[in-house]
Amino acid sequence: MSRGLGKVQAGLLAIIEREQKSLNTYQLARMFYQPEVQGRCVLTMAQAKAAYRTLCSLEKRGKIESYGHRGNGYGGAYGFIWWSRPGTQRLQQDRHHAQMLAAAVGFASQ
Numbered sequence: 437m438s439r440g441l442g443k444v445q446a447g448l449l450a451i452i453e454r455e456q457k458s459l460n461t462y463q464l465a466r467m468f469y470q471p472e473v474q475g476r477c478v479l480t481m482a483q484a485k486a487a488y489r490t491l492c493s494l495e496k497r498g499k500i501e502s503y504g505h506r507g508n509g510y511g512g513a514y515g516f517i518w519w520s521r522p523g524t525q526r527l528q529q530d531r532h533h534a535q536m537l538a539a540a541v542g543f544a545s546q
Contacts, residue, residue: 444468444490452500458520460504461488491519498522 441449447468452459459467462479465487471479494500504517 448490449499458518460518
């Protein structure tokens with residue numbers, strides 16, 4: 437029997453649900469751990485990897501979705517995997533396709 441979401445899972449899920457845009461693994465780790473020391477980010481590789489593992493776990497549960505390529509665990513578009521609420525990526529793709537169609541129709545009518 438599952439005990440439910442852990443502290444890191446609940447925290448990262450809350451951040452994703454609050455944000456209106458997709459965020460990458462590194463951004464989410466920084467927002468959760470808030471590793472600012474004297475104006476410098478001191479996010480450790482352990483924290484980044486823990487965030488990545490947690491996000492993968494949330495994705496398997498169907499709570500979030502990802503896009504981008506998985507390289508060394510942080511890979512993806514521009515070196516990152518992007519995470520968002522379920523359905524958000526599909527909505528963004530639909531908007532992009534609609535813009536492309538509008539542009540194609542606009543060019544065809546000239």
